Amino acid sequence: MYHFLRSSESWLSLEGQQNVLLMHCERGGWPVLAFILAGLLLYRKQYSGEQKTLEMVYKQAPRQLLHLLSPLNPQPSQLRYLQYISRRDLGSDWPPLDTPLDLDCIILRVIPLFDGGRGCRPVVHIYGQDSSSTTATKSSKLLFSTSKTKKRARHYQQEECELVKIDIHCRVQGDVVLECIHLDNDLVREEMMFRVMFHTAFLRSNVLMLNRDEVDVLWGAKDQFPKEFKAEV
Structure with a gap:
């Protein structure tokens, strides 16, 4: 996910250009797309607060859609990963070394x-x-x-x-x-x-x-x- 966030930020921030990022998901992929969008908004500091940002994105579609597409509520794990993204502000060593x-x-x-x-x-x-x-x-x-x-x-x-x-x-x-x-x-x-x-x-x-x-x-x-x-x- 880090490589996606970094490349998206680079594309959207090119000086002198008004680039856009078009994202879509295959059938059943809405929970993943919502998570990716929330992560990008936090990474670019356009929103703050992991739960508030994730809930804002999910509100763009009927609540029932999430229940239909995912037998489990994925939001606790999604929030954990969004917190990883928010930790980028705590130091330059982000993401940390991928140790076993x-x-x-x-x-x-x-x-x-x-x-x-x-x-x-x-x-x-x-x-x-x-x-x-x-x-x-x-x-x-x-x-x-x-x-x-x-x-x-x-x-x-x-x-x-x-x-x-x-x-x-x-x-x-x-x-x-x-x-x-x-x-x-x-x-x-x-x-x-x-x-x-x-x-x-x-x-x-x-x-x-x-x-x-x-x-x-x-x-x-x-x-x-x-x-x-x-x-x-």
Whole structure:
């Protein structure tokens, strides 16, 4: 995204010219286009405030369109990336060096209520850059997935445990997508619990602490997460 922002800024700022930038999206791409537009407005300092800017862009289309095109509310992760853009004002070293990170585990505090309100059986999928790719733009692939066995994918009830630790031990770098999924009793059917997208270069102290407002969840599923819910990556 950095290269897009930089080249767009250069094109729009050419002295003596009144250049325009025409953007469009394929069918279903409105959430991504809205995010890119908000990022460009913040990068060019035409707007300030990540949430205010993103909401302003989304208001250019019916609210129902976002619900139709995205099963999850993407705005928490989008706001995280917009905050990355806003940090450009804090120093000249932007974006920071893209350093690798070892994800040891994810810790859930005050677990969400799935499985008919009885608790959850969480499994984790990690997607990230394919370090073995020889192309300049590294493709994304599945880097880690919890084994779907009763030994690995345990069922937890909220009244029985305040904290759930899921071991990962996965090396990541750059953009990362973490999905936490509830696995049904048959160990086959899955239900999305939440998703988190982040970039390793912007993590502070190599830790990401999230509350229920900072993870992408299904529309209408927020009440399944207690107000005290925390996810630590």
